[in-house]
Amino acid sequence: MHRLLLAGGSVLDVRTGKVAPADVVVEGDRIADVGGTGLDGDDAVDCAGRLLIPGLIDCHTHVALTRTPNDPLGLPRSARALSIVPVLRTLLRLGVTTVRDAWGADAGMRLAVERGWIEGPEILISLRQVCTTGGLGDHWRARSGPLDFFGDPSMPDPVFDGEDGARAVVRRMVRADADWIKVTATGSLVLGRGVHDVQLTDGELAALVDEADRQGGRGVMVHAHGARAAEAAARAGARSVEHGTYLDERAVAAMAEAGTWLVPTLSTTQSAPDEAPDGAPEAHRASVRLALDAGVTFAMGTDNPVRPHGEALREIAHLAEAGLGAAGALRAATLDAARLLERADDRGEIAEGKRADLVLLDGKDLDVTALDTRVHAVWHRGRRVA
Numbered sequence: 001m002h003r004l005l006l007a008g009g010s011v012l013d014v015r016t017g018k019v020a021p022a023d024v025v026v027e028g029d030r031i032a033d034v035g036g037t038g039l040d041g042d043d044a045v046d047c048a049g050r051l052l053i054p055g056l057i058d059c060h061t062h063v064a065l066t067r068t069p070n071d072p073l074g075l076p077r078s079a080r081a082l083s084i085v086p087v088l089r090t091l092l093r094l095g096v097t098t099v100r101d102a103w104g105a106d107a108g109m110r111l112a113v114e115r116g117w118i119e120g121p122e123i124l125i126s127l128r129q130v131c132t133t134g135g136l137g138d139h140w141r142a143r144s145g146p147l148d149f150f151g152d153p154s155m156p157d158p159v160f161d162g163e164d165g166a167r168a169v170v171r172r173m174v175r176a177d178a179d180w181i182k183v184t185a186t187g188s189l190v191l192g193r194g195v196h197d198v199q200l201t202d203g204e205l206a207a208l209v210d211e212a213d214r215q216g217g218r219g220v221m222v223h224a225h226g227a228r229a230a231e232a233a234a235r236a237g238a239r240s241v242e243h244g245t246y247l248d249e250r251a252v253a254a255m256a257e258a259g260t261w262l263v264p265t266l267s268t269t270q271s272a273p274d275e276a277p278d279g280a281p282e283a284h285r286a287s288v289r290l291a292l293d294a295g296v297t298f299a300m301g302t303d304n305p306v307r308p309h310g311e312a313l314r315e316i317a318h319l320a321e322a323g324l325g326a327a328g329a330l331r332a333a334t335l336d337a338a339r340l341l342e343r344a345d346d347r348g349e350i351a352e353g354k355r356a357d358l359v360l361l362d363g364k365d366l367d368v369t370a371l372d373t374r375v376h377a378v379w380h381r382g383r384r385v386a
């Protein structure tokens with residue numbers, strides 16, 4: 001098989017946070033060898049003065065939501081689908097090679113990437129935001145009643161009530177081929193409503209988690225700003241808490257005990273702190289510190305397009321600054337993200353046998369403050385894509 005040699009550069013070991021000189025050999029879509037120096041290959045890329053890191057994983061993005069003022073209601077259906085093409089290209093160029101879509105993308109979009117009709121990171125989909133009546137995923141107006149954004153069987157009705165309803169909504173999502181079940185347990189920070197509420201009962205949360213697990217071992221990701229909702233999600237066995245803007249000691253203790261990941265999506269409050277609700281940027285950073293101290297595991301997620309998709313790598317800088325440090329932030333964006341997605345046997349680090357998702361950065365240091373300006377080349381499944 002053809003051997004591509006990435007020669008003379010440095011390699012980040014995300015487990016230890018250490019950088020050391022090493023050659024890397026890629027065969028097909030796999031990393032075939034990671035050695036000291038002097039490995040051989042059929043073709044070589046000179047990596048001198050540069051740093052190889054694993055392909056990045058965004059565990060909370062919305063690739064099919066754009067920033068047009070009246071999206072998605074304002075877009076014709078075809079435009080909504082096609083809008084992912086430039087978004088996915090942007091993410092690949094930034095070195096993002098896997099994403100977990102936190103609602104908006106459907107199975108057809110995932111299929112288009114798998115088939116190679118369009119280029120993009122691998123997409124894991126959740127379709128819609130499952131919620132109880134009046135929750136964040138329940139698009140309803142007093143004047144017109146329920147609004148169906150999509151009128152599309154590939155984007156099932158996300159609203160349910162009660163434990164039987166919870167099982168039924170998971171089954172609807174699985175029928176439409178969701179990889180993950182996304183649940184909203186509190187209101188929205190942006191809309192400033194219900195952020196401290198707990199919009200599901202413990203029984204409803206437990207039923208969602210149990211049913212998702214029965215259906216191919218799927219995981220549940222829970223949107224929760226307030227501490228009580230995050231604590232309830234952890235106790236119910238959700239795999240990750242999203243946002244976690246207002247966590248407290250009890251919430252982070254429950255998450256640490258249950259092994260619940262935190263995907264803090266710091267970009268939502270740290271990229272434009274003046275636009276965030278009063279006190280939210282400070283509270284969000286304090287939550288991250290509490291979670292770190294409690295031993296909670298982090299995974300990177302941007303929640304874009306809250307910020308433009310082109311700013312995705314700023315989340316890594318926010319994580320570093322909030323207390324993870326550069327090595328910790330890069331681990332959250334690679335190995336720990338892969339563990340959350342149960343893909344760590346396949347990707348998330350530069351090691352023999354892992355998928356050749358690789359980013360070559362200019363310079364050899366771990367500084368993550370302006371990562372996007374340092375991306376020199378990107379390989380996805382062993383193929384150079386940027």
Ligand SMILES: [Zn+2]
Nearest residue numbers: 060062102303
């Ligand atoms: Zn989101």
